[in-house]
Amino acid sequence: MRNKIIFTGVILLVLITAFGTALAADLSGEEIMKKVYNRETGDSRTANLKMILVNKQGSKRIREIKQFEKDFGEVDKKIMFFISPADVRNTSFMNWSYDSEQSDDQWIFLPALNKVKRISSENKSDYFMGSDFTYDDLGDRTLAEDEHKLIGEDTIHDKEVYVVENIPVAEDDLYSRTVTYVWKDKWIGLKKEFYDREGELLKVLTVNEVKEISGILTIVDSEMHNLQNEHRTILKNSEVEYNTSIDANLFSERMMKRGIQ
């Protein structure tokens, strides 16, 4: 009897261990990335964005932008007002990104011309404002555009991460593959490597600082380094606020013209 109990106990233990391991192992690359894509990031957000472009020679272009963003379900609307440099102050840029296949709508307002113009955005692999981020990199990408595979685990600054390889479904994608380092349980990428079509490492995105703001984990300082042309882009967020009541009317040509005052 006693033996039976021990035996059952052992069996149970083995089963539990096996099951537990299976549970963890069951978390596929796809599932990890799904959690990353679906992480709660609020319905709306305002922030001050500082974009620093650094070229090979070490010269910098610094732009300060006030940014508003709101998810309207089918469409994600974003508006940016330039604060500096002085000669582009009050230039504004608006982007409507749709959940459907439809390509983004974009507008720009140039105060010196006093006109709002639409600009085309056919290509999501275009670099955004001369930075090292493509529109895709900045969040226009969706889960289904890549096949995801868990290829290992690692630690970054004492944080445990899953290493997930993402291979684009489309053959003409800008990248041959990317590798994302996802912080366990937090479901936020802490590092990402981008390989070009020839399989060479093209860019590395590093997250320098993550803050919890209104309960939402937020990347406030990150850097994209293009290793092939030695260009870098540093993005710094400040005064980040979530779920503020942004007026839907803000995302209009009229407001673009008015500026942030």
Place this chain on the structure above:
Amino acid sequence: MINRITDLVLKFPKTVLIIILIITAFFTFQIYENARLETNLDKYKPADHPKFVASEEYEDLFGISDSIIVAVANNSSENGIYNPETLKKIDKISRALEKLPEVARGDVKSLATVDNIKSSDFGLEVDPLYQKLPENEAEILQLKKEVETNKMINGRIVSKTGNSALIMAELKDEEIDRLKLYQKVKEIVEPYRGGSENIYIAGQPVVEGTLAHLMPQDMKKMIPIVIFVIILVLFLTLHSFKSTLLTVLVVLFSTIWAFGLMSYFEIPVYAVSTMIPVMLIALGVADGIHLLSHLNQEIKAQPDRDKLDLIKEMQQKLWKPVVMTSVTTAAGFLSLLTSDVLPIRYFGLFTAAGVMSAMFFSLIMIPAGLKVIGLPVLKLKNDKNKKADQKFFHGLSKFVREKRKVIVVLTIIITVMAVYGASKIWIDSSMLNKFSEDEEIVKADHFINNNFGGTTQLNLIFKAEENGVFKDPKYLKDIWKLQNQLEKRDLIGTTYSLNDYLRRINKVMNENQEEFNQIPDSRELVAQYLLLYSMSGDPEDLDRLIDYDYRQLHVQISLKTDRSQEIKSIIAEIEDFAAHTSLDKFEVDFAGSAYTNMIFTGLILDGQILSLAISLIGVFFLLSLLFKSFTAGLIGVLPIAVTAAVNFGLMGGLGVSLNTTTALISSIAVGMGIDYAIHLLSRYQYYGIRGFSKVEAADKAINLSGRAITFNALVVIAGFMVLTFSKFPPNRELGWLVSNALFVSLVGTLTLVVALIDIIEPKFIFNRRKDDQK
């Protein structure tokens, strides 16, 4: 000492020959293993020269690099390139070039890739001209319309007539074998030839690559013929197959040793290095001729003497002039070590090494060889000939002494004329000028120059002190004025700068109205357009034209020529314009290969002139030292100076430009001139000291050493005249310039030196005799 060496050589002649052969085989192996032709002209330029450093920085900053240019022309279709077949070819070639590993990624500019800035329902659109290759009539018509209304494309990528289009592929900034690349591009293009299109390949890399190979290739073909002719003439003068063989082997082995050493030290073969065998052929036969023609005379004079004795006597009598002439010649070439240009320094160093090895072979291999294969067998019949040329040299010495004043006056007149001619000389770094008109490259170049901006690029950079300056319309507008003024020049096709973008964007943002095709009036609008372009276009396009701080602005100027004269005149015009406008507070700089080539050629010539001056002074002191008399130095140096003057004078008078190869010819004048002077003066002194009269001494010197000098010069001149039949123009020039230099040097030595000695009666020749008389 020379006796000991000669004894040793004559004791173990076979061992000596075998050792020489082994070393020569080793060097031959080195050449096969390590020799590498340098086809990238940038490698020739001194990297630490401030102008090259600046140019390199700008090239890096603005991504300036040389392009291979492919032109596709269709003159048989009435729509020019606007037909499905031609467009497809352009597209295919463009895509294929993009895949070349030598081509910088995304840096192919053609109809297939170029960004078209246009207004659309959206507002501003920056997109390729087409996503899908236009096939039907409507699509093609649409493409044509878009090209013709965009001045950034029309006349730049498609000719204004619509009959041809360019594909420009920028090269990566790394080691690229330019000739291989040219061949690759030819292969890419090959399947698309035929049909109604003509395809041309041009551009700086193609020219550099072809040139770097053409000269050595042509030399490879010509040098065997040169050597054959030299063998022939040597045989006619030395009357012996054995002597001819030994003399030619001296030249051959010294060339192999020089190149072998270069390869051993893994120094690449530069275009100038092909001048090394040229120099060694010209200089290397001299020692052999002097030794062996002396031997011939002794054999004839004392046919019954022992072979070993004759060889020993030859060595004993002639080793001094052989060593002296070789050391002084080598010293002359070592003066090139003062040059700023690495390949020229190597040229000087290894030619000197070759000259020294020629001396070594003459003094070691000739006696050893004679011991092994036997003394030359001479037919002692040609008395008639002998009398004929004796008569000639007797006549010559008489003539020179009688007309000594005429000779001096004539020399002065010729020198004055030569100096005047030399003042007209022009420097040219043009590479295209080195090809014959019927070369494929030249035709391609002409075609592109006639239909597009031009194949040569000059890069102009304005540099301000403060950041943000070049967003100010005031300066941009002046730069635009400059662009317009420059484009009025016949040889400037197009200019390209930030202004071209700003004007285009301004027009497009104002509903395509032509009156807005101009630079915006406010700084804010400039800045906002640039920001706009960074959002909708490819901001890297602008990085090629303006730096991050808006402090350095780059203007690309396309030229239809790479001649230094034109580039200099353009630079002068730009500097003058800048000095009289708002641009006067900016630094005006230039970059790019056309510019650095020009500066580079200037450097070479400065170096050449300096080294010529140094070597003339050096020769003066060396001769003064050898003969313990400044008069000797002066008398010896004069014909060399005259030769150099006539050389440059002829070039100026006949419009031969000074370039890297023609500039080196004066080195031959010095090298040869020294030899001639030493031989003649030492013979003169020999008889002067021994109490011969002025008349006798002159007659004997001319008959003995003058004869050897003449033979020597004739042999080499005959050889170099062969080069005048080369297909490669620079080698033709080389052929007749070298021949001319040798001829003038010969005549100068035989006439001027003798006339001057006759007039001056210098002490170093005649004073002992006077002492004796006392």
